[in-house]
Amino acid sequence: MGELTLSDIAEKMKEIDFCMLTTVTEGGKLSSRPLSNNRDVDYDGDFWFFAYEDSRFIHDVQANDDVGLTFAGDKSLLGKPGIFIGVEGKASLTKDRLAFEEHWVDDMERWFSQGIETPGIVLLRVRASRVHYWDGEEEGEVKI
Secondary structure, eight states: OOOOOHHHHHHHHTTOOEEEEEEEOTTSOEEEEEEEOTTOOOOSSEEEEEEETTSHHHHHHHHOOEEEEEEEOOOOTTSSOOOEEEEEEEEEEEOOHHHHHHHOOGGGGGTOTTGGGOTTEEEEEEEEEEEEEEOSSOEEEEEO
């Protein structure tokens, strides 16, 4: 088993902009979609994503807060696979303006043209309970 710490994993995630968020649908099926983590990875166990409150996955989260995140890094310099990171956690929503300001990056205006003033914007927080990683040679788990 590997020995990466939460801080080590955060450093690796700085290079991975998008992840897949998996939610449980109303019918109990799994549904995944890509989201940008905005490279907001001074990681303490929470992930932050901006979204529109009328998005299907936001409705999924309101009904069932169990979620998964999957990150996949580029190949290493030696050609081996990059790191793969799987996260289990609980999701929650906020419309708190201070939280918006804390996590906003200007590149997000591509999807939210009025910035944090965009109508219907919410901030999704995923609080991790378990992080599993594999880098092609080592694997390990960090419990939060």
